[in-house]
Amino acid sequence: MQVRDFDPSTADSTAFGDWLTVLNEMTAEDMPDEPRWCDDRIADYLSVTMPGESRIAWTAYDDEIGVAGHANLLLFGGDFAHTGVFEIFVRPAARGRGTGRALLTELAKHAAADGRETISTEVIATTPAVGFYERLGFARAVVEQRSLLALSSVDWSRIAQQAKQVSAPYRLEYHRGGLPEELHERYATTKANLRTAGPQQAGEWRGSSDAVRLRDSLATLKGRGMRTHMVVAVHEKTEQVAGLTELVVAAQRPTRGDQYDTVVAPAHRSYGLALAMKARMLTELRSAEPQLRDVQTWTALENSPLEHVNAQLGFDPDVQWFEYEAAVPALLDGLR
Ligand SMILES: CC(C)(COP(=O)(O)OP(=O)(O)OC[C@H]1O[C@@H](n2cnc3c(N)ncnc32)[C@H](O)[C@@H]1OP(=O)(O)O)[C@@H](O)C(=O)NCCC(=O)NCCS
Incomplete structure (x- = not known):
């Protein structure tokens, strides 16, 4: 050998x-x-x-x-x-x-x-x-816990309804392949809420908590052939990013979508933003990535409010990842 x-x-x-x-x-x-x-x-x-x-x-x-x-x-x-x-x-x-x-x-x-x-x-x-x-x-x-959503099983009219369930003072924006420059700072601030939210030990979160790291991370994904899709909930009075969800499709495995982070800033929780953002993402993917067959997502085993959101969208728990x-x-x- x-x-x-x-x-x-x-x-x-x-x-x-x-x-x-x-x-x-x-x-x-x-x-x-x-x-x-x-x-x-x-x-x-x-x-x-x-x-x-x-x-x-x-x-x-x-x-x-x-x-x-x-x-x-x-x-x-x-x-x-x-x-x-x-x-x-x-x-x-x-x-x-x-x-x-x-x-x-x-x-x-x-x-x-x-x-x-x-x-x-x-x-x-x-x-x-x-x-x-x-x-x-x-x-x-x-x-x-990894969960999978087979797109062939999706009830698209229900998903379209869920995507519309956003009332004032929020609007949803969809961005593909990157983010407008002026959103970077506000997006990274909201993403930084994940520092203490995941299954990792404190201090082990490697996500983008500032605009520079976010820009580098988006450029790195693009450089590796990974296409990014983002839905952002904007709070219209303040123009703050109230929530975000990200999904990546790799050129190397183009039928499988990888759900990356989803987070709603604490002040904007309980308004249904996570469900609406993830539903909007699915509706956008239908035309942006027509070859896609399924989407995978991971949740911590305990205390994961996202599990409930995923179930409403039709995700099924699949296997555990260690x-x-x-x-x-x-x-x-x-x-x-
Ligand atoms: C896991 C994997 C790397 C093992 O490779 P391998 O060449 O068969 O392993 P080795 O022959 O070098 O085994 C090394 C030791 O591990 C032990 N071992 C290997 N597979 C084992 C298993 N499934 N259960 C228990 N012990 C195992 C061997 O008995 C050996 O023990 P020893 O050296 O003390 O006698 C291989 O099965 C593999 O590539 N699996 C897929 C990897 C994967 O899942 N990647 C991530 C996808 S997300």
């Missing part, structure tokens, strides 16, 4: 083809109902990062199988320079032969050399990745 660096800036079409093969074989084996990945902007997807961040990738080669798996590690900057997130994908035929262990060892060594204290990854609860990470010393840090985390020095000791 050999693990070699994978550099998306120099990789050729064969190497990207191998990357896709690994992803799609893994998906077919572990999550057969999930959409497959397609050959569109993979290089951008793997190489573009936020300023101050970097992503390093590796390929594992097996003497008998050839390309056996891939891994990548995203190293955050600024306040999060102590940590990183990673992914490991092993082809079904190459499993149980130490491929995953070899990729994890390489990336943990790199994380240690770069001074990272912890690394984490997300896994779907029904896949073999759970046993692998628990065996290798990771602890479950976050559990979330975030696994390990302290890098202990992980390396265990791997030796």
Whole structure:
């Protein structure tokens, strides 16, 4: 087993083809109902990062199988320079032969050399990745419920009604591919309410709480081939952003929408804004992304008012997602 660096800036079409093969074989084996990945902007997807961040990738080669798996590690900057997130994908035929262990060892060594204290990854609860990470010393840090909305099952007249249930003093605006410059500051202020709202530990929220980070984040998504859609509720007397919801469609998996953040500022809660904004989003997606088949969203297991909103829109709870985390020095000791 050999693990070699994978550099998306120099990789050729064969190497990207191998990357896709690994992803799609893994998906077919572990999550057969999930959409497959397609050959569109993979290089951008793997190489573009936020300023101050970097992503390093590796390929594992097996003497008998050839390309056996891939891994990548995203190293955050600024306040999060102590940590990183990673992914490991092993082809079904190459499993149980130490491929995953070899990729994890390489990336943990790199994380240690770069001074990272912890690394984490997300896994779907029904896949073999759970046993692998628990065996290798990771602890479950976050559990979330993923829900899916199949667009073929949507009652569009009901959704259109829900989207209209906004009374004065609010108006809804839909923005695609970015936000008007003058909204950035107000949008980021409302988004900062999520700092203490999610399942993460205090201080671990990595979202955009100021206009500069928001602008960088939108540019990064665009650079990676991820199309952003945003619905904003504006309080008409003050022109403040009372609430927002964001959804992303990746060029690499264009039939699946990823619901990102939804938040209503505390002073504007209980007016039905979350339901109206999310319903409006769905109506816009019908024409903006006609190839879309479903939308996925994640909620914390407890105290999630969004679960009620999602149920009203027709989302069905699907599988749990776990975030696994390990302290890098202990992980390396265990791997030796
Ligand atoms: C999880 C995964 C990386 C394991 O790869 P692998 O090459 O089969 O793992 P290895 O052969 O290196 O196994 C390393 C150790 O983990 C153990 N292990 C591997 N899979 C396991 C499982 N499902 N349950 C329990 N232990 C497991 C092995 O027994 C081995 O233990 P040992 O070294 O102490 O003897 C692979 O199954 C995979 O790619 N899964 C999909 C990844 C995924 O879900 N990505 C995220 C999608 S969102």
